[in-house]
Amino acid sequence: MKSLFRAIGTAAVGLALATTAMAEDPIKIALVHGMSGSSFEVFSKQTHTGFEMGLEYATGGTMEIKGRKIEIIKKDTQFKPDVARAVLAEAYGDDEVLIAVGGTSSGVTKGMLPIAEEYERILLVEPAVADSLTGPDANRYIFKTSRNSSMDMQAQALALQPDENLHVATLAEDYAFGRDGIEAFKSALDGSGATIVTEEYVPQGTTDFTAAAERMFNALKDKEGRKVILIYVAGGGDAPGKIQAMDPSRYDIEISMGGHILPVLPTYKRFPGMEGAVYYYYEAYDNEINNWLVEEHMKRFETPPDFFTAGGMASALAIAKALETAETIDTEGLIAAMEGMTWDTPKGPMTFRPEDHQALQSMLHFKIRVDEGVDWAIPEKVRIIEADEMDIPLGRMN
Known part of the structure; x- marks a missing residue:
């Protein structure tokens, strides 16, 4: 009998030790982003910086x-x-790893969606943008903290204050990011009276926009009212500058585009007074998290945080809250915690919509101000466009 009790006791101690060891195992998180092979590497690096700072803050x-x-x-x-x-x-x-965060390119990220389902692990999409990443091809393991193309374009449409006098030609790159964005912009204009007169799509990496610009000029030049070329190009090639150099103003055509990362904003000095929308600009948000991010980023890097930095931080803060509130730290426990979860970020609260796991969030309506004492054009806040002002289409139905 004593030997039986001893055996039971030994087993219990072993189980306790094993349980303690499991509890002390690290929680592994993978950052799966493009770090080589594209000019978009800077987006990934900013995301990683923001993610690490977000976990530090949390x-x-x-x-x-x-x-x-x-x-x-x-x-x-x-x-x-x-x-x-x-x-x-x-x-x-x-x-x-328990959770993966990625990726950078929308097209690349779309190919990652079935891998999350195969392994039954969460893929938190940041910073890729396309609506389709939470669409019919997604699955219950996909959550998305990055904004989507509908948010970009609904905010852009609100910034343009569309009515029946507005005529727009659009220019975008011919892949998921560009096409999703223009579809979202067209949806955002529905019912406003504004007209899309033509859509131009160019291959990624395009550097000569002459032909596309001439077609847009011809489609717009004889219209009565306000005439705008909307540029939704994420890559290089300087489409705005090259189109501006062709003097659209001779036809009373103006250029509109969303904001960009700080290294690109010096080029916006060519467009003083231009209004648009952007995910984040560090001076636009006054809250405890953003103030910490700005102060710490300035100390460490002698430059303010960029918008992919803010996005990386938002994704880390989402994971931290999910881990803190989940009843069990496993995939099913995290999904239960994250569906409908609201958490604070540098740009205010975000909420994972339960139906498709897209994070609903605010956007910034800006007007470009040029200050010779600042290296870049300043996307000065006109107002914050709150999440409930935008009617973001549902993607995958849960």
Whole structure:
């Protein structure tokens, strides 16, 4: 009998030790972004900086949640869909990460969606934008903290104050980001009386916009009322500058576009007074989280945080809150915690819509101000466009 009690006691101690060891295992999170092979690398680097600062803020510098260390594993997609799928599978399988965050390009990220479903692990999309990432091809393991094309374009439409006197020609790149964006813009104009007169799509990497610009000029020049070329191009090539150099003003045509990262904003000095919408600008939001981010980023990097930095922080804060509030730290526990969850970010509260897991959030209506003492054009706040002002279409129905 004593030997039986001893055996039971030994087993209980072993179970307790195993349980303690499991509790002390790190929570592994993979950052799956393109770190080589594209000019968009800067987006990934900003996202990583913001993510790490977000976890630091959320944990008070301990990098621990519920007594467990957070371990970050970085994977390079090289901006290639096949590589992205492989490294995400590696993260879920070999590295045993609980959550992955990625990716940078919408087209590449779309190819990652089925991998999350195959491994039954969460993929938190940041900073890729396309609406389709929470659309019919998504699945219950996909959550998205980044804004989507509908938010970009509904906010852009609100900034243009559309009515029956507005005539617009659009220019976008011919892939998921560009086409989703223009579809969202057209939807945002429905019922306003404004007219889309033509749509131009160019390959990624285009540097000569002459032909597209001439077609847009011809479609707009004889219209009565306000005439605008909307540019929705994420890559290089300087489409706004090259089209501006063709003097659209001779036809009373103006250029409109969303905001951009700080390294690109010096080029906006050519467009004083232009109004548009953007995800974030560091001076536009006054709250505890943003104030900390701006102050710490200035201390560490001698430059203010950019909008992908803010996005990376928002994704980290979402994960931190989910881990803190989930009844169980596993995929099902996190999904239950995240559906409908509201959390604070540098740009105010965000909420994961339960139906499709898109984070609903505010946008910034800006007007470009040029200050010779500032290296870049300043997207000065006109107002914050709140989430409930935008009618964001549902993607995947849960």
